[in-house]
Amino acid sequence: MQETQSTSTSNTLFDLISTLYHELQAEQTCEAYMLDADQEGKSEISSFFGEVKQDAHKHADRAKQLLGISSK
Numbered sequence: 676m677q678e679t680q681s682t683s684t685s686n687t688l689f690d691l692i693s694t695l696y697h698e699l700q701a702e703q704t705c706e707a708y709m710l711d712a713d714q715e716g717k718s719e720i721s722s723f724f725g726e727v728k729q730d731a732h733k734h735a736d737r738a739k740q741l742l743g744i745s746s747k
Contacts, residue, residue, distance in 0.1 A: 699731075
């Protein structure tokens with residue numbers, strides 16, 4: 676639970692937007708980590724980051740749905 680926001684946005688909306696932002700960042704970060712692992716020939720680690728990226732994508736899509744934003 677966060678403190679009450681000092682903006683005109685409700686906590687729930689703020690929380691959804693924040694979650695969307697962080698999940699999109701996670702997708703982008705995991706892509707970079709996958710490339711690092713691939714360059715080092717560590718396919719198992721790359722696969723792990725691919726799984727994390729897929730989870731982040733799923734969570735981002737769900738947050739978009741709850742916000743009424745199209746996924747495309």
